[in-house]
Amino acid sequence: MTALLSTEELCMYFGGVRAVDRVNLAVAEGELRCLIGPNGAGKSTFFRCLTGQYRPTAGRIRWRGRDITGADSFAIARLGIGIKTQVPSLFEGLTVVESVILAQRRRHGEADARRRAMAVLERLGIAGLAARVVAQLAHGQRQLVELAMVVAPAPDLILLDEPTAGMSVEETGRAATLIRELNRAHALVVVEHDMQFIKAIASTVTVFHQGRVLVEDSVARVLADPRVHDVYLGRSIAMPGTEGG
Amino acid sequence: MTGRRPTAEIAAAVVLAAAAIAVLPRVLELFALINATVYASMAVLALSLGLVWGFGGILCFGQAAFFGLGGYGYAVAALNVADTTWAVPIALAVPAAAAALLGYVMFYGRISDVYMGVITLTVTLILFNFTNSTAGDQWRIGAAPLGGFNGIPSTPPLNLPGDPGNPLPPERIFAVAVVCLAACYILGKLVLRSRFGRVVVAIRENERRAELLGYDVRRYKLGIFTLGGFMGGLAGLLFANCVFVSPTMFSLFYSGQIIIWVMVGGLGTLAGPIIGAVLLQALTTWAGTLPAVNPSLILGAVLVAAVLALPKGLLPTAAAALRRLRRRDAAP
Known part of the structure; x- marks a missing residue:
């Protein structure tokens, strides 16, 4: 089945900095996907590529199989993608x-x-x-x-960039309930780094590290993954497809 | 943007325009009536920038360019086609087309606000320098000599539609100017009430959010900018009918003056720029009669005083004071 939104080897470089590096991601209809990672992992840059704010250096973005790489924000919104900024x-x-x-x-x-x-x-x-x-x-x-x-x-898909930024614990709890409710009618991609919030909305999680996808799995498995612990603690780890850490 | 219907404001505009047309030609002497026509054309010019800047959020330093193009367009067309019935659409099409072209380059080229100000002012000054350098018989378009620094003093006045042998007297020209001013005000109200106008205001509030909602902001900005160019051109056409066209219409003085009218009258309103233009133009005219006083100096002092004392402008400040008075009267 064609994914609702997908990326193929998506790259976004700023000079020599590889903010997003060969990211492949597929979001299915009705899915709730969380993108997490420590600061500087590349998730917000990836988000901005998806929303048309940045034109990717390389790779493809597809909406229901159609290539929308480099499209303007307004054109992306018109496809049926709702965008909430940080x-x-x-x-x-x-x-x-x-x-x-x-x-x-x-x-x-x-x-x-x-x-x-x-x-x-x-x-x-x-x-x-x-x-x-x-x-x-x-x-x-x-x-x-x-x-x-x-x-x-x-919209068919809602992209949320750190929806709980600046919220109190109580407001964050309400936001989690709200997002689960929204997911009944819309697919969602949520960029977040609050692990408690991720646990509360319990979904498939994609972990970013150094601009690349480190791991993609259920929230329980991701939270149990020692590599995820390491990157959040700032420890050096070996990335898939690279030599050494 | 309010949910209020603009019917009351439109009715007020119609009544005021009708009253001005009925009363002023009877009580004013010819010179004063011509001056009133100039004020009406200036008010249209101020309104054009009020719409573009106050609602579209586009600070155009070059509204005088469209004013001048409207004036020159009318004068050149009127001298070439004896019937001004055909000169009018030409005079309006030229500045509107120029605004559309300039706007297309700026908005589709994603030029930032600061550079937009620089570009619009530069274009105006280029036109000022160009028209200034058109002295001599070789500078003519058909039967119309451009006249360099002296401009085109022999501009024919408007005639009755389809009747070139029947030019309008100053009283009728005044009536036309007042009708044009009221029409522009009403058009502005209706545009702002429309879906297009609401999106334009939303873009002024937050361009990025408007884009994220699926609005192509370039198209909306181009639309309001072109409408402003059209109105600026109409002001030039009216001005050409009561004074005459010259490179001064493109000058830095006019470019700055329009901004001052809008700021003093009230940015983000349609009536404010009209009030600002009429009051300040009257002040400038009066200052011009004083010995040893430079009107520009007075205009500058008024701007500084207005920015310090009435930062929101005359009309919004007066409206806020009225609201406070009403609340105080309503309180037990």
Whole structure:
């Protein structure tokens, strides 16, 4: 079966730095995939290649088998890929409901868009914020507003870059529940480095290290893997396909 | 962006325009009426930048380029086709096409905001230098001599559509200018109310997020920039009908002045730039009559004072004060 999103030998180099190095990844329909790794592992650069922010140096990105390498962000979004950035990227001067309407109105008329926007806000538990101006919101609320904007057009796949960044323990717990719920309707790729959060959403995990995929397995096996412990502790390890550590 | 319907503002614009057309030609002397026509053309010019900068988030230092192209386009076309009915669409198409071309290069070339300011200003100054150097009989387009520093003083005024033998008197030219101003204001309101306008405002708020939602921001920026060019050209056409076209229309003075009108009137509003243009133009005209006073100096002082005392501009500050008063009156 064709993967929803896949990469083939994807590379992103900055001069001599190989931020992403020959990464092969396939995300199936309805899957919840976590990309983890210590700081500098290349997961955020890989994410930016997927979202069109960076044009890969080499390799291919495919959406349902179609080559989308180097496509612009807006074209990638139009395919049915929702993108949530690490630092909430919002329309500061607009109200919450206006933002969500804008997020989905490519497909719906005004009245329908407003009704759908309110339904999305209710689903995320922030309907009470609908009339508030985005700039006035607290960080946790801003994260949820951005998520509402991402979910609003009903994308097939949602890419989340560190969705719990800056959240309290309680908010992180709620986010995990929310992500599991979102996974009932959308495939998700979550870039994260909070292991507790990864455990809470329990999925297939791809571990990045030095721009490459170190291991890809279930969360339980990944967490039991001594190599993963080593890279998180900053120990040098031998990468597959390379000589020495 | 608000959920409020713009009907009240549109109705107010229509009423004000009708009142101005009915009253001012009766009470103003000819010179004052011509001055009022100049103010109306300046207001259209300010409105054009107010739309591009205040709502599109594009700081265009070269709105004067479209103003000048509209003026020159009209003058050249009117001198070549005796009937100004055909000169008008030409005069509007030239600046709109120039804005579309310039915008395409800037937005599709992913030029950053700072360079956009530099490029728009440079283009304007190139046009200023070029038109300044067109003295001599060899510089003519058909029957229209470009006239170098002196410009084209013999620009024919608008005539009744299809009736070249019937040029409009200054009272009618004033009415046309006021109708154009009201029409531009209403058009701006409707555009901002439309889906296109909402996306433009969203792009001003966060270009990256708009892209991530699937909007091709280049297309929207190009659209609002071209509309601004069109309106700037219309202002030039009106100006050509009450003064005359000359390289000054492309000058740094005009380029800077438009920005000051918008800032003083209120960025992010449509009525603010109109108010700013009329008030400051009146102030400049008055200052020009004073002995030993440079109007530019006064304009600069007003800008500094406005930035310090009213950073949001006249209209937003007045609206906020009115809201505070209403709240105080409503409080028990």
